Amino acid sequence: MAEGDSPSAEDRTEAPTQRRLDRARDEGQSALSREAVGFATLLAGTLAGFLALPPLGVEWLRLMRALLEMPGDGAVLAPALLRQSVLTLLPVLGLVALAGMLASLAQTGIVMRAEALAPQLSRLNPAAALKRLLGPDGLAELARTLMKLALVGAALWHAVDLPMLQAVLHFSAAMLLDEVGRGSLRLLVAAVFAFGAIALLDLLWVRWRHLRRMRMSREELRQEYRESEGDPHIKARLRRLREQRARRRMLAAVPKATVVVTNPTHYAIALSYAPGQASAPKLVAKGVDAMAARIRAAATEHGVPIVENPPLARALWRQEVDSEIPAEHWQAVAEIIAYVWRLQGQRHG
16 A cells, blocks of 8 residues: 555544454554553562562571671671672562563563664654654653552552551650551552552553554455455455366266266256275265256266156255265165166166
């Protein structure tokens, strides 16, 4: 499609096909919610902190206390403290990185694109950056940021216990430390729930927006159908060629048939049976109207017996060519073949 003929947004009224979505994903265009990735990392960091920090943090505090009480042993305790710090933070950071990677892959899948690693000088254009900031996308991003701040602020404000803040002024140091821990836990839980709600809303918004951008015009749908399924005219021509070959193959099998069962004019079914070579008679040709007339003509020309049996002909019409006769029709077909053999025996006698 030429540049000037590209469909406008008003023309894109059809839902995108799976092929278009897959092609866009291969090109790096996919619905990726950064809020969902951020929530996954926050949740993973919180869980890792609760699980890993208490047992590892005790050893870190012991080394820190020893370092403060015995400054002279700093050359010995400092490497041990550094090593323990790494062991304390490494599980948390590793689980956070793994959660972020899995959250991204769950939304976009595994896509290998070397073009994404190449620098894009167009992103350094100040005019384009200003257009992105002040355009519809920039304003929408600003509105989303304000809504996130309002939601998180409301959740944290709801988690704060104002009467308790006034009462802690009269607490002892131990009670104050305990209350600070409980208050921090309440704030952390409120923040996790707030960011979870934001991630869910952002995920729905990003997917809806991606599907809206990927919408197609009717002309694009027709073009994709031609690319994936082939040109309808070519398919029709190939179908006609297959039907012609099938008719020639069936007409070539009629002279070798044992009998032709007719309707008598609308249907013609050619059956073949070789005693000792097949367990049941086989349908070698079938036709209706004009094709039935050609089968009858070929049978007459080559001396193949023609037997009128309308119910049997209509029943056998449903069977596939080159398939054996089903068991429920064996008796009727056997009677016809036996009748034909008797006629042929009398004729030879």
